[in-house]
Amino acid sequence: MKFAYKFSNLLGTVYRHGNLNFTPDGNSLISPVGNRITVFDLKNNKSETLPLATQYNVTCVGLSPDGNLAILVDEEGAALLVSLISKSVIHQFHFQKPVHSVCFSPNGKKFVVTKENVALMYHAPGKKREFNAFVLDTTYYGAYDETTCIDWTDDSKCFAVGSKDMSTWVFGAERWANLIYYALGGHKDAIVACFFEGNSLDLYTVSRDGALCVWQCDTELDGLKVRPPKDQTEDEAELAEGLDEELMEEQKGKEVHGKASTHKKKEKGKKVKYSCAAKYFFNKEGDFNTLTAAAYHKKIHLLVTGFVSGIFHLHELPEFNLIHSLSISDQRIASISINSTGDWIAFGCAGLGQLLVWEWQSESYVLKQQGHFNSMVSLAYSPDGQYLVTGGDDGKVKVWNTSSGFCFVTFTEHTSSISAVTFTTSGYVILSASLDGTVRAFDLHRYRNFRTFTSPRPTQFSCLAVDSSGEIVSAGSQDSFEVFVWSVQSGRLLDVLAGHEGPISSLCFNPVKCVLASASWDKTVRLWDMLDSWRTKETLALNSDVLAVAFRPDGNELAVASLDGQITFWDHENAVQTGSIVGRHDLQMGRKELDKITAKQSAKGKSFTTLCYSADGQCILAGGQSKFVCIYHVKEQMLIKKFEISCNLSLDAMEEYLDRRKMTEFGSMALIDEGTGDDDNVAIPLPGVKRGDMSSRSFKPEIRVTSLRFSPTGRSWAATTTEGLLIYSLDSSLVFDPYDLEIDITPSSIRKVLVQKEYTKAIVMSFRLNEKKLIQEVLETVPYNEIEVISSVLPEVYIEKMLEFLASSFETSRHLEFYLIWTQKLLMLHGCKLKTRSEKLLPTIQFLQKSIQRHFEDVSKLCDWNCYNMKYIMAISQQRGVKRTAEVSENEDLEDSNNDSVMEELPALP
Structure with a gap:
């Protein structure tokens, strides 16, 4: 079996933090997801996560005007120059400080980066033959606080930079005589966005308190004069310019009159000036609502603004006419982007992990995707490998299409965390167990919850299994230590299997025989014969608490993962152990920021929590509270390969040793609670806490693998992790294997x-x-x-x-x-x-x-659609045929009546 599995896609997480970008053609959307970026092809209905990653979460993405290059910058200021064509990293660079925004010039020759209170202009890579891809051109100072946003004029001559000091600065990208820099005030809060009008120096600035200022410039873009060299005075430059114009006029055969008048000199010495033409406010009703994101389309003059309450407004500028005012959710809108045609608007909500693309003219969704609000716990492949179902701590069950990468249905009937999900053998029924005390069956034909299984006494279900026929479903309890068995057809409780003395941790049906294996914290695995009065067939005793069990696809072998870090293999027919693997050292744990012990000592108490056999049964996948997934060969009992799930240092327990730079004389800097926390961390408000209160707490998510499943096709495997739902597949096109x-x-x-x-x-x-x-x-x-x-x-x-x-x-x-x-x-x-x-x-x-x-499925949908169209066309043609016959008959009646009247008027023949 091949083990050249490579990262293929990331599902379950569509947006985390950072700015959204549409590609130049307007058909694809680039969204940062943790330390990766995902490209959503909205035209072909596909999503793809690029196989490259930064060390920390991506905070801003800069896209080149031709759409071939992108600059990804993470929290620490490390940048990757990425080719979107080859999907590879071209160059790495470090800005040494956190970067707030990156923006390419419209001609693609320069790009500006804002960090701290300065703006840095670099030569864009690929336009000149240079040794280094990032060559600094100019450093612009002016702002007294952190810079927040950038925008360029259409001809790339100037750019504007907004700042938290409530000012906006206009800088010349080249050496202009009448514009070096210009500072604009007028706001009472930090600048969120600034936008130039199309082919003009006129400017719009939007601040956090919901104020919009319209700035008019007295100079056109063509009116910017080139600054003379240092060894040449302004009079000499004007004289040289006048002589050049005279020579041009003489060559054209026209008369030349004196141009060097005092009025002309005054005009040439005039500097660029701005004046505030108008000021508008979004919060007219008086309810204060913080503005968090804005985007502007220069061709159709459309301004889109998003607020902390989830409301967004569409205005037409410069008249400030309100077009729409709608609400996405009650969470903060973190980023907005408009595509090149101005039809689609993308919204990103970091709090919910939500990504929306809205067509504002038809008022319809082009894309509406949302990941699990909390971590994913369980996953399962459909029998044909076409779909994936996931369950999360938010109580939602989501079904994903593996080929497109989109979630096409979400079930929200559960009221508590999902503990396990699975498909039946038909592939059209999903079963899910939850801590709310119910097991629910969902129909993928009608997208509804058609059966709910409950226990006589309320209990929390921790695991789930369904037999190969799809007729019997069982769920294990973590508080009553019992296994409940139901009939899927009737919904009746068939039996309650008692005997375990600890919480049930895992259940698994034999794929060939009707035998159920139940694992428990009481250090035993019990085998139940479903056809013989539900009696215990065998009890397998282990040395430690059992965490997971899995049958081989042919049903002849049972794998058991226990708390002591071992994976044991059993011949369940004869109750004989056939082998064991000690995998504790392969987990390679990381040290948390607040751990008192080293990673090596911490790993002694860790173990595998999820197991899965490969499609051919020769190997087994194992994962747990670690960033590694291990593949073992069952027969040889040896480690074949380790997959590193993530390299994102924004997650906890990623590094083996503590960073001494983060240590102080009082202990780790992670102990310092900064109230509401950063945007990277997950905020947990205390009960009764209002928005912005210092009483809310935050934590750093820890890397872990909660569930693993091999695709029935054997071409891929999936893992639910802290990052999301990761899919690894075989890329056979790049491997020469004769x-x-x-x-x-x-x-x-x-x-x-x-x-x-x-x-x-x-x-x-x-x-x-x-x-x-x-x-x-x-x-x-x-x-x-x-x-x-x-x-x-x-x-x-x-x-x-x-x-x-x-x-x-x-x-x-x-x-x-x-x-x-x-x-x-x-x-x-x-x-x-x-x-x-x-x-x-x-x-x-x-x-x-x-x-x-x-x-x-694709062809049948197309055929059905064509059938409906043909029926519609036939019905329309029949209606028209009836109308025509009616019109013809009416015309014939009229002709007959006219002929009769004419005959009456004619005199009778003698």
């Missing part, structure tokens, strides 16, 4: 065989070379009427490889019918042979089923 390769098998020799129409030989050779593009070329050259003959003579060794290739091709290729014919012929001709190796081939078959099922 099979039984010989020296004479080359691309040229394969193409020669293909020209000779020896298709079977060419297919075998291409699979031995194992290059995906070459295999695709060979298969698509085969005539469709010869597929059956070639499939019948294809060696049995290559059938599995062929099916796996077809399954992966369905995801990208447009030749749907052609590959379906290949699949049908292979399964029809070799089905009997494949049955003997069904266990090993199961992941491949499920991968194939997932790909075909996805196409089936």
Whole structure:
């Protein structure tokens, strides 16, 4: 089995902190998620988290005008220059201080960074041949407090910087004679945003107290004069400019009159001046509402402002006409962005982890996504691997599409934290257990809670399992130490399994037999025979509290994780232990900021809390309160690979040793409680605390892995962590992995065989070379009427490889019918042979089923839509036909009546 799993996507978290950016075409949205960024393709309905990360949470993102480059800056001021085309890091740089905003000039030649009370202008990378990607051009001073925002003029000649000292500064990006800098006041609170009007030096400034100032400039952009060099006086510069103009006029054959008049000199010496044309207030009713974010579209003159209460306003400038005033939620709007066409507006709420894209003209949502408010606890794959379900501490059950990365349904019926979720074998029913004392069944056809299972006495359910038929569901209690069994069809409680002497920590049904394994803190694993009066079949005794159990996919082996850090393997039929793995040292714990002991000592008390077998049953995934996920080979009982889930130092327990720079003579700086805390930490207000009160507390989230699941297709695995729902998948396109390769098998020799129409030989050779593009070329050259003959003579060794290739091709290729014919012929001709190796081939078959099922759903939707359209067109044409016949009959009646009247008027013939 391959272990080249790489980070593929991040689900469950759509926005954390920082500014949102639309790509230049306006079809994609870039959102910072922790220490990564996610690109939401709104046109194709897909999301992708880039496989790169900063050391701390991303605070600001600067996007180049062409959309090819992005600058990511984290909390500590470390910057990454990223290529959005190759999705790789080009350059690293450190600004040494926290950065507030980054903004590229419209021509893409410069970019400005604001930190502390200065603005730094750099040469943009890629525009000049320079050794260093970040070359400092100019440093601008002026503000007396931290700078907050940047905006450029359309021709990149000037930029404005807002500050917390209630002033806005206009700086020249080049050496202008009549504009070096200009300071604008007029506000009574910190500046949130400043915007230039299109092709003008006119400016809008918005402050935190909800005030908008309109500033008019007496100079046009063309009126900015170039500053002369230091060794040249202004009179000489004017004379040189006048001579140049005279020469130009003479060349054109026109008369030249004297230009050097005193009036002209005065005009040239005039400096740029601003005047406040108007001042508007958003809080006209008198209720104070802090303004937190703003965005402006220069072409359609649309101003969007967001407030701390979740309300946002749309105004038309400069008249300040209110278009809309709506509310997203009761949480603070952290960031706003408008796309290039001005149709879509993106809102980010850090408190809820919410991301919205709103089409303001039609008043409809383009995107409405929200992660779990608190940490995710459990996850499960659907049988075909197409969907993922997650349960969180916020009591919500969310279903995610693995191909698009979007959540398409959220169930909110639970009133307390979710402890476990799972799919039934049909794939259309989700079961969830919660601490509110209920187990609920959700229907994915109608999106409703159709069954609720409860216990005779209220109890908190800590784990859940459903049998392979989908008829029996069981849940374990953590306070009554019992296992409850229900029927899914009737909803009746069938039995209560008692015998454990501690809280039930994990349940698992045997995939083949109707046997239930229950793990408990009483240091035992009990096996219950569901078909024989619910009696205990066997009791497995361990040396420590049991935290997790998992059956192998073939049902012949049981893995058990205990509190002493061991994973033990059992032959449950004979109650014999077959092996064990000591994984405590592989967890490699980190030291928390407030820990009194070292990480090495802390790791002695840690263990694996979640287990999962791989799709073929050869390996096992294990994770716990650590940033590492371990893959062990079961037979060899050895560690194969460790995956580092996160490198985000903004989370707790990430570093092995304490940072001495954060230590004072009184202890760690983390002990100092700063009241409401920073935006990075999670705020926990005390009961009865009002907004902004110093009594609220905050904490630093700790890195941990709460649940692990392998995809039934065997191509990926997922983990619920503090960061979100991480998916790791096989990227086979970058791996050269030949099979039984010989020296004479080359691309040229394969193409020669293909020209000779020896298709079977060419297919075998291409699979031995194992290059995906070459295999695709060979298969698509085969005539469709010869597929059956070639499939019948294809060696049995290559059938599995062929099916796996077809399954992966369905995801990208447009030749749907052609590959379906290949699949049908292979399964029809070799089905009997494949049955003997069904266990090993199961992941491949499920991968194939997932790909075909996805196409089936898409095509069936399209066909239904076309059927409805055809019916509508037929109905409209029939209506028109009836109208036409009615009109024709009316016209014929009129003609007949006219003919009759004419006959009456004619005189009778003699």
